[in-house]
Amino acid sequence: MTTKNLLVELFVEELPPKALKKLGESFAGTLAASLQAQGLAAADAVATPYASPRRLAVHLTGVASRAADRAVQQKLMPVAVALDAEGRPTPALLKKLAALGADASAVPELKRQTDGKAEALFLDKLMPGATLAEGLQKALDEAIAKLPIPKVMSYQLESGEGPDFRPGWTTVHFVRPAHGLVALHGADVVPVAALGLQSGRETHGHRFEAAADPVVLQDADAYAGQLEREGAVIAAFEARRAEIARQLAAAAAQAGSELQPVRDEALLDEVTALVERPNVLVGRFEEAFLEVPQECLILTMKANQKYFPLLDRAGKLTNKFLIVSNIRPEDPSAVIGGNERVVRPRLADAKFFFDQDRKKTLESRVPGLAKVVYHGKLGTQGERMERVRAIAAALVAEVGKELGCERLPVEVDTAARLAKTDLLTDMVGEFPELQGIMGGYYARHDGLGEKVAQAIEDHYKPRFAGDELPRHLGGAIVALADKLETLVGLFGIGQLPSGDKDPFALRRHALGVIRILTEQRLSLELEPTLRAAAQVFGERITDPTPALSDFIYERLAGSLREQGYSAQEVDAVLALRPQRLREVGERLAAVRAFAALPEAAALAAANKRVGNILKKAEGAVEPRVDAALLKEPAEAALAEALARVKPRADAAFEGGEYTESLRALAALREPVDAFFDGVMVNAEDAALRANRLGLLATLHAAMNRVADLARLAA
Known part of the structure; x- marks a missing residue:
């Protein structure tokens, strides 16, 4: 069957510019997919989208004038309904066959098959392939219906065809009024209709600079070239x-x-x-x-x-x-x-x-924040500002323990108090995108110092994925306090993201918290920090720490996978919910290095087995071993190996040397294997059983300080 290239164009009034690219891609993709599904275009047919201010079009290669006939098997009805006791066709079967264009002569050719419930009769028939006119009409209707139109217009047609057409009364709903439809299969016009238009071969070029109007297209392949030469239009986006x-x-x-x-x-x-x-x-x-x-x-x-x-x-x-x-x-x-x-x-x-x-200082605008509503359940921007100040003060007290910055508390408090005041300025009122940025300029003008100005400017950072972080510690603390106030407050009143709806950008705020804690190496513990922030709200909210903590770890897991870490590596580290997020990177590196060791697979499998044994044990198992109850050589050898390896692994862990900590555990492989080969954990003697469980609990605790190694087991 011969094929030709196809060109379809909708010529319309100026399309919404911010939606044009998606409209063009959708129109071309949906139309091509529909023709492929109908067998009119091959799976490897190349669809080229065109989208300009006044047109949506697609050029599709290798389109047939008619789809190939195809054999189909159609279920008719259960055998018990189709045939009587003597095996003769019932009136119900004959009626069904007649509706399908067959008669009683087809009965011997019917196939019996079980449809999962009962035996049924099936008819094999050859379905004629759709013509291009039929298939393109269906594809065009589908492509128009599925366009991601931001806002639909309604307009009346002035001309048209058909008995129901009434000039000025027949209404069309589309993104913009359409004035032309082109459908060319090679050089031949395909008779289709859409939006009150009949297909042809004429389109229009530039409003003022076209060399010809209309542009009469020679064939499907001439579209882009003719439009550029005669219509002064570059059609492809x-x-x-x-x-x-x-x-x-x-x-x-x-x-x-x-x-x-x-x-x-x-x-x-x-x-x-x-x-x-x-x-x-x-x-x-x-x-x-x-x-x-x-x-x-x-x-x-x-x-x-x-x-x-x-x-x-x-x-x-x-x-x-x-x-x-x-x-x-x-x-x-x-x-x-x-x-x-x-x-x-x-x-x-x-x-x-x-x-x-600049005629008013930022300080003079602070009282005005009390007149700006932040959220119906969370009060005004003034109240929010006080909460941010309180959270920031708590963060400074915690971080300052190791840093000892004398000016930090004053700089952070000043920045937190003034950070939102530029919302009341004329410039931010006109350009909301400049909030924070203008606060920094006005803080410099007020003589507040560069550190305070930068902290005010940076407290929204990171605004988006890949954005830079605050430039210094004070700015990082104010930014963290601002994001924590938003997350804790909104989670505390039940305003959680749902599906693709996140009106308060809480996912972005959570990723901002993660990046500040990890990339700026803050030693804060996550859940204690969330609880401290929740206390600032008093009775306004319910403490959201458990749900919010889960939310942040979920965002962290997704971010780490995007960075190239495997799901196993991420699960192993985050299963322990490390409270200092700045340690996560080092733990992941340690897990990756451990997984490369020859002993890793066996130890991970053993760790998983130990975890399952401990879960099934009655009551809590203390990680304690009585040397006098070590009867079997294999359990004594494991206890001795643990006594030798565990201090070295623990010391490395406490020093932040996570890779070395896990590497030390590799020496346990042989004694662990020998233990499971030669020792019955659930011994008849209760004291022996308890001691062996205590030995396994000690092993489990030693092996799972950096990550849950069982997550690495295949």
Whole structure:
């Protein structure tokens, strides 16, 4: 059967830019998958998605005009219902066969098979393959229905076909009004319909710069080339994105040898979804605006104007920016001038907010926090601030035991008291993304010192996966206190994440706590820290420590697996729920080194066996051994080996040498194997049995200080 390439395009009004990439991928993927499922396209058919501001399209290779016929076996009914006592077909069977286009002559060919409950009759028949028109109609309907549309529009059709069509009254629901449908199988139009449109071969290019309108497509393979030549449109999202990135780099180099545009993948995606024929130009603004914090200027240019600010080699903002225009005039000065006029008021607003905010100190804004509701059950931002201060003070008292930093308590308390005050500033009111950042600038302006300013700025960190951590200990403590207050408070009132819903970003906060404790090497113990934070809330909440501790260990386990540790390694370490999370990395390294030893597998299996024996023992088993009751040579040898190895392993453990601690245990393999070969643990004599269980309990305790080695057993 011959095949041809297929092209399907929906031509619409401007699609929502932040959703365009997903819409294009979904449309192409669903349509291709449906045709493959119907046997009209091979499993290795290549689907190429196209998505521009005014079109969704897909090019699919190797599509047949008709699917191959296929043999199917259809269950009819139980034999007891289909045949009478003499084996003749019943009226029910004949009626069923007639509905399937067969008659009584087919009865001898029916197969008897058990369907799991009773013997039934089955009919083998050949189903004709779907035509491309039928299959594509089904695939197109499915692709449109499954589009991840952020918000559906309703509009009325002005033209259409069919007896039920009424101009201006027939309503369509779609992401944007659709104006054209193309369906080409090679050079042939496939007759399908969607959204009140009939398929054809005409599409449209750029609104202003197309060389031809409409663009009459020659065949499926000519789509991208014709649109670029005649329609002045780069139809493929990725190709357009790559072209914009290329032009951004070239324009930056032309504007200054050491200049580079701000890296922002989300902005690049959004701009790609806004233009069909990108043209990057260089704009400028007055250098006086550079007195405003560059984060403010960068954010307003990116968020409001979709510009790419230019930075120098040191990462400092310059007064130049890149414009991604959708037109290519011979003289671009008007386009550049227009954009420069548009950005100026935005920058002026930012300067005004910055100047106004600095007229009030952060300290003077503290009373205003009492007027801002944080949560209906947890009070105001003022109350929250006091809780963060209390938690931070407890953390300082604990951490300060080993560090002895004299200024730390004052710096941490000042930062914790003022950290949320920038929420009341005009700049953060306009740009919420700048909270914390602006607090740092205003703290410097108020003369609070660099340590306090950095702690205020850093207390939201890490904001996302891979984000940097607070720059110094004070900032780390304030950030930790802020995240603990959020987690403990919301868990304490039952506001837990559910499925993919996490409105308070508690998963992100938990990962932030984990990273601060592990990467900044804080010696805090997790559950005592959670309980101390819960006490700060008084009667407002129920102590959430058990559930919250589980939640944090689950996040930690997932994070470690993403870092490349095996599930066995992670389970072995976290089964002991180590309270100092900073030790987890060293324990994992020790487990990995132990697992590589030739004795590891046997010891892990023995450890698992010991654990099972101790679980089945009646009552609690004390790890205690009476040498006088060691009757068998193998148990005496194990006790002697334990007495020799355990002190060395314990000393290494106490010194944080976890790898050495586990390596010392390797010497126990032979005496452990000999013990299980030659000693009956559950002896008739109660005293002997208790002593042997005590010996195993001593062994179990010695082997499982770094990790639960039984988790390494196959």
